Amino acid sequence: MNYRHAYHAGNPADCVKHALLVLLLRALSAKPKPLFVLDTHAGIGAYDLTSIEAGKTGEWRAGIGRLRQTTPPALADFMALTGTAEHYPGSPALARALLRPQDRLALCELHPDDAVTLKRRFARDPQVHIHRRDGYEALTALLPPPERRALVLIDPPFEKTDEFETLAAALQAAHRKFPTGVYAAWYPVKHRAPVRHFIADIQARGIADIITCEILFREPLDPARLNGCGVLIVNPPYNFEATAAPVLEALRATLAEPDGTSRITRIADA
Ligand SMILES: C[S@@+](CC[C@H](N)C(=O)[O-])C[C@H]1O[C@@H](n2cnc3c(N)ncnc32)[C@H](O)[C@@H]1O
Numbered sequence: 001m002n003y004r005h006a007y008h009a010g011n012p013a014d015c016v017k018h019a020l021l022v023l024l025l026r027a028l029s030a031k032p033k034p035l036f037v038l039d040t041h042a043g044i045g046a047y048d049l050t051s052i053e054a055g056k057t058g059e060w061r062a063g064i065g066r067l068r069q070t071t072p073p074a075l076a077d078f079m080a081l082t083g084t085a086e087h088y089p090g091s092p093a094l095a096r097a098l099l100r101p102q103d104r105l106a107l108c109e110l111h112p113d114d115a116v117t118l119k120r121r122f123a124r125d126p127q128v129h130i131h132r133r134d135g136y137e138a139l140t141a142l143l144p145p146p147e148r149r150a151l152v153l154i155d156p157p158f159e160k161t162d163e164f165e166t167l168a169a170a171l172q173a174a175h176r177k178f179p180t181g182v183y184a185a186w187y188p189v190k191h192r193a194p195v196r197h198f199i200a201d202i203q204a205r206g207i208a209d210i211i212t213c214e215i216l217f218r219e220p221l222d223p224a225r226l227n228g229c230g231v232l233i234v235n236p237p238y239n240f241e242a243t244a245a246p247v248l249e250a251l252r253a254t255l256a257e258p259d260g261t262s263r264i265t266r267i268a269d270a
Contacts, residue, residue, distance in 0.1 A: 001111050003157035009047035010060030010088035012255040013229040015067060016215050017186045018094055019078040019247055020231045021153060024184055025098040026077070027237035028151055034102040036145035037095045040135025041155045042107035044117040045092040049085070063255065064088050072250035091153055092118065092128075099127055106142055108135040136170040144178035154185040164198040172205040175234060182235045189228035191220045199267055202232065210234050210268035213244055218257040228260075232267075241266075 008014060028035050049060050064082060071079050081097055082089060089097070092107050099105055107122070108131045109115040115132035122128040131138055135154070143150065152174065156163055167185055174183065189195050202210065216228035233240065241264050252262035 001159070003159050004053065004111070004114070005043040005090065005157075006047055006051060006053035007057045008059050009043075009054065009090060010049060010064035011057075012063040012066075012217055012251075013186075013188065013226055014088075015063045015078075015255065016213075016229055016248075016251050017155065017231060018082075018089070018091065019075060019251060020213055020233075020244060021091055021094055021184065022078045022081060022098070023240070023244055023247060024151055024182065024233070024237065025095060027240060027243065028149070028182060029098060029100060029103075031149075032102070033149055034104070034147040035100075036147045036150040037099070037103065037105045038138070038142055038145075038150060038152045039091050039095060039105070039107050039155070040138055040153065041157065042092050042109045042118055042130075042135075043090045044109075044114045045090050045107070045121045047088045047090060049088055060088060067254055070254055072254055074246040074250035075254075078247075091155060092122070095153075096122070096125070096128060101127075103127065104129070104145075104147070106131060106138070108133055108138045110134055136166065139170055139174040140177055143174055143181060148180070150178065150181045152181055152183045154183065156186075158188050164194055165201065168198060168201045168205060171202070171234065172207060175207050180235065182237065183233065185232045187230050187232065188226055189214065189216060189220055189230060190226060191223040195230070199232075203267060207234055208268050209236070209270040210266070211236050211241060212265050212267055213248055213262075214265070215248060215252050215256060215260065215262045217255060217260050219259050
């Protein structure tokens with residue numbers, strides 16, 4: 001396991017994922033019924049942008065750094081949750097910030113050091129449960145939750161060449177066990193072909209009601225670069241496309257190059 005999120009926290013793709021995560025959590029918290037949030041690939045929870053790791057890549061400067069200079073109105077809610085200049089929340093910190101007293105958060109992290117850091121961060125929090133385990137396995141082990149309402153974030157590092165296939169199969173297995181859950185899976189866009197195959201694979205698995213929210217920071221011509229990213233959402237909340245469109249557009253306008261694009265696509269009917 002070579003991937004450490006501390007090098008990448010707050011980069012443009014992280015901001016896209018987290019702005020959409022906040023929108024999903026807000027939408028699902030509109031009903032008073034308890035919500036279970038499962039983050040299958042959690043990282044360390046929150047990040048210090050003055051750390052050696054963050055300084056080595058400086059990736060956050062083109063992401064949260066740029067957003068903090070402009071703060072587009074459509075991103076005000078997300079930005080208010082991202083904290084001070086030296087810090088950036090991971091998905092666990094964001095989810096925890098929006099958890100209500102009746103909700104629960106389960107965090108899975110496989111890297112031994114990162115799992116320890118995560119455990120320390122939430123040590124005395126009765127609403128948060130840390131699992132040092134494979135997040136894909138946890139999907140079927142922890143679902144369906146007793147609450148019968150859940151948001152599941154699947155955010156793998158894409159270190160392995162078969163991660164798209166693993167993700168699609170895991171999503172299908174989780175959906176079989178818990179078809180009404182809301183699933184959000186992040187994926188990179190380096191070039192178009194792997195993403196096309198992933199979407200076709202997902203469509204062939206017969207899961208209904210799926211959209212993708214995608215941003216290309218630039219034309220994906222150089223596959224050595226992270227040229228964009230997407231979040232695939234199964235069972236999006238009511239009217240989510242309309243809510244997400246201005247957020248995605250604000251992210252594109254701030255983070256993308258002039259030839260960048262954003263789009264929301266329905267890939268499976270409800
Ligand atoms: C992209 S990072 C997660 C970032 C986090 N979700 C956030 O938004 O702040 C992916 C994380 O997954 C962990 N990881 C890799 N393989 C895993 C697996 N099979 N199960 C659980 N965690 C895994 C990595 O150690 C890394 O911390």
